[in-house]
Amino acid sequence: MDPVRNPFAPGAGSKPPELAGRDIIIEDALIALKRSILGRHARPQMLLGLRGTGKTVLLNTIENLAEDEGFLTSTIEAPEDKLLTELLYPRLQQVLRKLSFVEAAKTKAYEATKALRSFASVFKIQMGDFSVSVDPEPGVADSGNLEYDLSDLFVAVGKAAQAAGKGWCLLVDEVQYLKADELAALIVAMHQISQKQLPVLFFGAGLPQLAGLSGDAKSYAERLFSYPKVGPLNATDARRAISGPIEDEGEEITSTALEKIIQTTEGYPYFLQEWGFQAWNAAATSPVDMVDVDAATGAALKRLDDGFFQVRFDRLTPKEREYVIAMSKLGKGPYRSSDVAEQLDEPVNKLGPRRAQIIAKGMIYSPQYGDIDFTVPMFDDYLRRTWEQAE
Known part of the structure; x- marks a missing residue:
């Protein structure tokens, strides 16, 4: 058949022609957006799922919904090698610039821009082409403590958005790659926003371990956020x-x-x-x-x-590859860490650091204590098909 008319769109974050099976998640997100813009309590969401389940597609869909509901949006992907402060700064500068053109929000936008300047200074952010030509605001977002300062900054942006009759929606993909202090600061900031009922909403997406990481960062995260599971379709x-x-x-x-x-x-x-x-x-x-x-x-x-599959396998060191291949030899997961150790003929405690590093790279996760599994569906099949025979 005509390949030009092929309706399917395999690709990272590419929207499929039929977004099936996600109606409840989308509806909940829309309700949260509508409540937030009215200044009513709405729970931020963390979408949890393995690779290839469509989390990024859902974030993009939610971003479009947010814009339709009167939100300014900022989307970032958390890499393993860049600070959250550096990712947020240019996005917030763009949001505040847009808000500054709304007559009713000029004063609040100016105050928020001064807070952003303080934030950039204290965290030594390389501003480049996005430099803010205002003086910093003493005592606001300038303590050097990320939890305090990010909260100050988010509140200032929220007040400016509120004055403009708009909202601000922050969407963060690959949240599990945030550092522990960055995730904690983000949670605290959203807690402050929730208490003040400002029109700021957060949607994140990440691997299944994200719920545990959030709880470790701040114990009240499990009550602050909702954690929709994005799995395979029925x-x-x-x-x-x-x-x-x-x-x-x-x-x-x-x-x-x-x-x-x-x-x-x-x-x-x-x-x-x-x-x-x-x-x-x-x-x-x-x-x-x-x-x-x-x-x-x-x-x-x-x-x-x-x-x-290959690009993910290539990120692993030889020893890490040895570990995941040993996992695949045990069949379908989840796998007991002790069984993998036995497969490798090494003590479990000696393999702990290697296992932790593979988790940090987002290749495996722990569905429950003592168990591990791949974050990439069918990756075990790939290893058996491609690498076990090569050994």
């Missing part, structure tokens, strides 16, 4: 994610081919898009059938092996 939603886009293009897929895709992908949205994309391209004519899906499986696995 069979009904997975069918809709594949059949809907195909039918919208006036084409068809056989029921057996559809079920094969769902079974192979385990319902993970990224993989559904990849198999749908490849099956469409493999089909000479409609309907897409089992022969096309079989061809799609080979093409999809090659693309995943060469990209999605």
